[in-house]
Amino acid sequence: MADPGESECTRVDVGITRVFGLLGKRWTGPIISVLMAQPVHFADLRRAIPGISERMLSDRLTELVAxxxxxxxxxxxxxxxxxxxxxxxxxxxxxxxxxxxxWAETHMNELPRGGC
Incomplete structure (x- = not known):
């Protein structure tokens, strides 16, 4: 008989783990959002995302292609x-x-923001 204090461990959904493993990386969301509108040249994509380095953009694009x-x-x-x-x-x-x-527009304004 199981201890009343013990409960079966609920495991995270495998799909959610996979999605956020990729999309949860910094810069991935902004890259995808820029590409939603139309195909974009590398230099234009870099200009559209302030603060991203060429190396980071290249790395994230390589991951998204893969x-x-x-x-x-x-x-x-x-x-x-x-x-x-x-x-x-x-x-x-x-x-x-x-x-x-x-969701972010509705709920993120209530959360403290990091950085500037």
Missing amino acids: ADLVVREVDEGPPLRVSYRLTAAGAAMEPALKELSL
Whole structure:
């Protein structure tokens, strides 16, 4: 017989763990949100996200490409330019991201903000 103080451990959903393992990384959300509107060249994407370094942007884009959420396309030059766009799987996140944005507008104002 189980001790009344013990309860069966509830485990976190595997899907939630996987989603936040990728999307919970710094800068990933802003990158995806910029790409929601249209394909964007690397330099324009960097300008659209203040504070992100080229290296970090490159690393996050590489992860998103590997996760099949973003496609990297080389535009033959001159000049040679690289653009990124969401895959169908990446674009399918739009309703969920819009809901998270609405939630943040409603509830995050009440939470203390870090930084500046």
